[in-house]
Amino acid sequence: MDSELRDACQNLTERILYLKDSLDYDVKQEELKSINAKMAAPGFWDNQEKAQKQVTELSRLKALLNPLDELIAGAEDLEVLLEFAEDEETPETVTEIQQTVERLTATLSTVELQTMLGKPEDALNAYVTIQAGEGGTDAADWAEMLLRMYMRWAENRGFGLELYERTDGEEAGIRHATLLIKGDYAYGYLKGESGNHRLVRMSPFNSAGKRQTAFAAVDVTPEIDDELDIEIDWDKDVNEDTMRAGGAGGQHVNKTESAVRLTHLATGVVVRCQNERSQHQNRAAARKMLLAKLYQLEIEKREAEVASRRGEKSKIGFGGETIRNYVLQPEQFVKDTRSELKTANPLTVLEGELDPFLEAYLKWALEHSDQGQ
Structure with a gap:
């Protein structure tokens, strides 16, 4: 031997x-x-x-x-x-x-x-919020492509899915949406997806067929336990708006003001929920989501590198931190700007084959954490 x-x-x-x-x-x-x-x-x-x-x-x-x-x-x-x-x-x-x-x-x-998923919150379910950024109709279409990508990833793993809210774009795609992915270590695997995602392609919405760049921002938050001690005065600290639910299907859509939007006044955090049948149910779900986002903010305050990353992506589009580039034309590749992982088959990634990028990020984050100690 x-x-x-x-x-x-x-x-x-x-x-x-x-x-x-x-x-x-x-x-x-x-x-x-x-x-x-x-x-x-x-x-x-x-x-x-x-x-x-x-x-x-x-x-x-x-x-x-x-x-x-x-x-x-x-x-x-x-x-x-x-x-x-x-x-x-x-x-x-x-x-x-x-x-x-x-x-x-x-x-x-x-x-x-x-x-590598050793933090308490890593084992939890994950809220994934997607918002279209700069790029007009292409950005809205790109946001919907990302929503589909994460749903496919979850389905491939056998995870549960709940679409909390979805606001469609004027011509195509979505302006924003929130998805709850339910499965062991969903947050731990997806936490590195927070940031700007950049798409480059020949625009199907441009009659001249010119190459178009579009951005969408992704935010991933753990679904926290209701028992976590987060103090909030729902009457004084939060502004609540109700509206008719948007989207297709369902007898209550656009008929009753069942959708709920909550704005945390101190931080400006906004959450929406419209998937439940009643306003009461949507309010309860939105409050749980808001608590999760506030908890996430506390995590970021304790972790300087995460706070820095989140701060860089506060502007959606040009000028914010782009964590991944998806190029469909003239070349074809997906490249992560942190781990430097690159694949020449973007279509498989958009079909939910995300694991190589998720794992590469976790290894990259672990290495940089060790270097910072």
């Missing part, structure tokens, strides 16, 4: 052992046993809300520990295979070692990525 393969085995084993220690594997195993014991006890389901939180925590622990168990067992198998190779090296043994290394490396990369 060549030295390169032997070094790969040693490096892989060291990474697995380091990951086991850094994740407090033994502690999490005890937490798993504790939750299982609680679930087996009489009366566990008497308090449905409390029980559901335990079930959710159990699911997250299993999602982390199951692949980690596989890695630990795989490292032990690899050690045995290496001993066999030392005693009697055969082509079959070497091939099995190579296949084991490849399999464990893929699993390890997935678990290492999940460890």
